[in-house]
Amino acid sequence: MPPSKKEIEKRKKREAGFDLSSVPHCKLKEYNALSDVNMRHYFENKKIQQLLYRTGQIDKHGRIIDPTKNKAKVNILEREFREAEKIEEQRLKEEMEMRYRVQRKRFSDLERTRREDMLLKVKMDRDLSKEIITTIKSATAYSPQQTAKSRNFTGNYSNHSSSGHNTLTNTGQNTLSSSNF
Numbered sequence: 001m002p003p004s005k006k007e008i009e010k011r012k013k014r015e016a017g018f019d020l021s022s023v024p025h026c027k028l029k030e031y032n033a034l035s036d037v038n039m040r041h042y043f044e045n046k047k048i049q050q051l052l053y054r055t056g057q058i059d060k061h062g063r064i065i066d067p068t069k070n071k072a073k074v075n076i077l078e079r080e081f082r083e084a085e086k087i088e089e090q091r092l093k094e095e096m097e098m099r100y101r102v103q104r105k106r107f108s109d110l111e112r113t114r115r116e117d118m119l120l121k122v123k124m125d126r127d128l129s130k131e132i133i134t135t136i137k138s139a140t141a142y143s144p145q146q147t148a149k150s151r152n153f154t155g156n157y158s159n160h161s162s163s164g165h166n167t168l169t170n171t172g173q174n175t176l177s178s179s180n181f
Contacts, residue, residue, distance in 0.1 A: 034064045 003011075033039050034057065042048065052058045059065055067074065 032064075034058070 034043060034052075043052070049058065049062060053060065057065060
């Protein structure tokens, strides 16, 4: 249940009567549990001592390390850690750049090889086409002697669809075929 209006007013009057303006502003001493005599039993526990040692609050012999006395050493260590982190970041960055360059080189090599293979295939296809064309031309072209002989014959030039060869058919005497050449 929330306080009533009367109770709230009563608290405000009480607070108004409490004045610390005459007391000088003084700072309380900083509390350190490690130096507290009443906490000694707690800090004698082995697990607690191991934790304090790992966190850098006590040394190997159990003596308290004062951070204000060792502040310069701590600053040096912190600076060294920052520098080590920068060096590690730089190393990772260089490693990533190297990997990128290697991948880019591999890709360009693969692309170049693919283009060379395509060019070779095109050249082979062109050579094969030329060879086919020359074979067809040589099969269909007649030498001057053969053309003179063929003038003596009265034949029909026809394309037989079953054999796929062009043949010159005489009226029953001789047959010249492109497969004979």
